[in-house]
Amino acid sequence: MPRTISSERFRELFDRFNEIGATERGGVNRPSLSPENERARDALVEWFEDAGLSVTVDEMGNLFGRRGGRDDDLPPVLIGSHVDSQYNGGRYDGVIGVLGALEVVQMLNDAGIETERPIEVVSWSNEEGVRFQPDMLGSGVFAGKFDREFAYSREDKEGNTFGEELERIGYHGKELCEPRDLHSYIELHVEQGPKLEDSDLSVGIVEGVYGFVWFDAAFEGSADHAGPTPMHLRHDALVATGDVIDAVRRIAGTGGEDLVGTVGSLDVSPNSINVIPERVDFTVDFRSYNDSVVNQAADRICEEIDHAATREGIEAEYEEIMRIESQSFDEGVIEAVADAANALDADATRLVSGAGHDASYLNRVCPTGMIFVPSVDGVSHTEDEFTEWGDVVTGVNVLLNATIEKANEGIEWG
Numbered sequence: 001m002p003r004t005i006s007s008e009r010f011r012e013l014f015d016r017f018n019e020i021g022a023t024e025r026g027g028v029n030r031p032s033l034s035p036e037n038e039r040a041r042d043a044l045v046e047w048f049e050d051a052g053l054s055v056t057v058d059e060m061g062n063l064f065g066r067r068g069g070r071d072d073d074l075p076p077v078l079i080g081s082h083v084d085s086q087y088n089g090g091r092y093d094g095v096i097g098v099l100g101a102l103e104v105v106q107m108l109n110d111a112g113i114e115t116e117r118p119i120e121v122v123s124w125s126n127e128e129g130v131r132f133q134p135d136m137l138g139s140g141v142f143a144g145k146f147d148r149e150f151a152y153s154r155e156d157k158e159g160n161t162f163g164e165e166l167e168r169i170g171y172h173g174k175e176l177c178e179p180r181d182l183h184s185y186i187e188l189h190v191e192q193g194p195k196l197e198d199s200d201l202s203v204g205i206v207e208g209v210y211g212f213v214w215f216d217a218a219f220e221g222s223a224d225h226a227g228p229t230p231m232h233l234r235h236d237a238l239v240a241t242g243d244v245i246d247a248v249r250r251i252a253g254t255g256g257e258d259l260v261g262t263v264g265s266l267d268v269s270p271n272s273i274n275v276i277p278e279r280v281d282f283t284v285d286f287r288s289y290n291d292s293v294v295n296q297a298a299d300r301i302c303e304e305i306d307h308a309a310t311r312e313g314i315e316a317e318y319e320e321i322m323r324i325e326s327q328s329f330d331e332g333v334i335e336a337v338a339d340a341a342n343a344l345d346a347d348a349t350r351l352v353s354g355a356g357h358d359a360s361y362l363n364r365v366c367p368t369g370m371i372f373v374p375s376v377d378g379v380s381h382t383e384d385e386f387t388e389w390g391d392v393v394t395g396v397n398v399l400l401n402a403t404i405e406k407a408n409e410g411i412e413w414g
Ligand SMILES: [Zn+2]
Pocket: 082, 093, 094, 127, 189
């Protein structure tokens, strides 16, 4: 028989937590290392300790709560997510993964269930990447993707560094932030897309995460008066950018079934109604589960940027600022999640995540998997983010049973 959590207790925990940094429109504002993020961390430490977990904070501010195993020397099963939010973000993103993991522990405590391996609950630092870029900084350092000094040097818009702010809120812990022996990692998260809702399903068994490439690019033309300058004498940086936006659409439409492409940021200068745009700084983002599809899209857009510059008689510059290969999760963890969903009779399907998660980095250091629950209207990163409570509870129940399975894996019971 599958185990189940207490829906009422979990609801109370969830609502209490989301009072911290609550916004008038029903969201939360708890960006990384803000006063609200500090209070959210304080609450977690208190609740972890109340649940009998031994709490450690590492030098990136990642927060761990450990429940001992029957054999405490075995590598633990790690479960969790993040509690930093977007500016005026939603109440579910990350939160259900951390609080859900805490609820798993409470259920095991209440039922007096021991597991062979220890279980650790984790809340990763700076997942969202809205105040300090890049995103997934805490799990990235943990997995060896970034070094610690790089992380500490990240600055917000006011020039405060991640290192100073971590110190200021009192969460610069002593524990080294580096890969260590973990049995497995399981993360519960909202889908942030429409697939589950469209198919009327409650649970996504996540098989992997899209790879992606990011470019910073700019065109430099010349600013002239919008009146006296004839069309054939113009060197308009925004016209060239328009060609690139069009090309991104075209490449995404022809480059591979799941390829998506976005120009998400434009900075036009001087940005004035009667001046021909002299300079435009912009970004390009391509993603697919197939790394060679991402590579081809990256090559094609570089050519398109060069062509657009030639056509307009202007200078182009571009730089690849980030490239992450797609991640395929561990078959064993995927199976444990699928078995749990099956035992609970949940309406589930296998899918791939278009968004990056802490699990993408954890996948580099231990067997990893994820569980998705539906995002109503596919919406996330806004105050309107919503998941039906029944689906949240089903997701936590899948996490619970998958965690028990992994924590006792390979152990014969006498
Ligand atoms: Zn998230």
